[in-house]
Amino acid sequence: MLCFKHILFAALIAVFSFGKAMPYCYNSEYRYCNLKPSIQAYFSESSSYSAPHLLLEGTLPPLRHFTLCTWAKAWKVSNHGSFFFSYNLPQLDNELLVGVYKVSSTYNPPYGKPYGGEGYELSIHVYNQQSRVVCRNFVIGQWQHLCYVWTNVLGHNEMYVDGIRCAESLTKIADNYIIQTAGTAVIGQEQDAIGGGFDPKEAWIGEIADLHIWNEPLLPSQIRHMFRCNLCYPRGTVFSWLREPLIAKDVIFSATDVCAVDINEELIVYK
Numbered sequence: 001m002l003c004f005k006h007i008l009f010a011a012l013i014a015v016f017s018f019g020k021a022m023p024y025c026y027n028s029e030y031r032y033c034n035l036k037p038s039i040q041a042y043f044s045e046s047s048s049y050s051a052p053h054l055l056l057e058g059t060l061p062p063l064r065h066f067t068l069c070t071w072a073k074a075w076k077v078s079n080h081g082s083f084f085f086s087y088n089l090p091q092l093d094n095e096l097l098v099g100v101y102k103v104s105s106t107y108n109p110p111y112g113k114p115y116g117g118e119g120y121e122l123s124i125h126v127y128n129q130q131s132r133v134v135c136r137n138f139v140i141g142q143w144q145h146l147c148y149v150w151t152n153v154l155g156h157n158e159m160y161v162d163g164i165r166c167a168e169s170l171t172k173i174a175d176n177y178i179i180q181t182a183g184t185a186v187i188g189q190e191q192d193a194i195g196g197g198f199d200p201k202e203a204w205i206g207e208i209a210d211l212h213i214w215n216e217p218l219l220p221s222q223i224r225h226m227f228r229c230n231l232c233y234p235r236g237t238v239f240s241w242l243r244e245p246l247i248a249k250d251v252i253f254s255a256t257d258v259c260a261v262d263i264n265e266e267l268i269v270y271k
């Protein structure tokens with residue numbers, strides 16, 4: 001169901017996407033797509049402060065907007081936050097950071113209903129400003145498709161699990177900000193220093209596959225399309241899984257087929 005906010009968001013995207021190719025995979029664009037099966041990276045639990053991670057050798061370009069999507073299987077999520085993508089500047093922690101929090105039954109979110117039991121929230125930091133939203137269909141121990149969308153137009157942000165938009169974020173972050181280049185990106189750990197400062201309580205414990213970043217806010221329909229694995233999986237424009245050179249530390253790679261998940265066709269938008 002479309003509401004005014006979706007139409008406004010789509011209009012903003014149309015303005016900022018004008019003249020660009022949309023990242024859908026049509027038949028003629030298979031060369032941009034991943035072959036199946038995918039390659040997964042497994043990040044084991046570690047008490048070491050030099051824990052399993054991937055370090056991007058390059059950096060990100062300046063970003064006025066982004067969409068970060070990944071397939072993820074979490075084996076354990078921390079109430080300190082479990083983060084799988086961390087981008088830091090020398091002068092600023094948490095320039096771009098995404099992850100998941102476990103929250104207890106005693107937690108009353110500032111939006112939506114209190115939890116009847118354990119729950120999870122997805123989280124975005126931009127410019128060290130944070131937005132967290134309740135995602136009632138996030139689960140432990142199975143492949144799920146996570147997407148994080150941010151635009152500097154009013155600091156609007158949205159998060160999705162398996163193509164379903166999580167609770168509405170009432171927290172606008174980094175309004176009018178441009179994410180800076182020349183930072184350091186790490187997958188699987190949360191940086192508190194450039195390429196380090198990891199805390200085992202904030203590590204990603206589980207698998208990641210097909211992590212991609214686009215320099216535009218993708219539409220809900222595009223995100224659903226990706227989740228459903230129609231045709232093939234589009235590659236990110238500014239970061240593409242295993243296309244960019246990465247330095248791996250204690251990460252185990254293996255083949256997987258994330259698109260073999262049992263997809264629920266009943267898509268619901270949580271309010």
Ligand SMILES: [Ca+2]
Nearest residue numbers: 093094191192
């Ligand atoms: Ca940090």
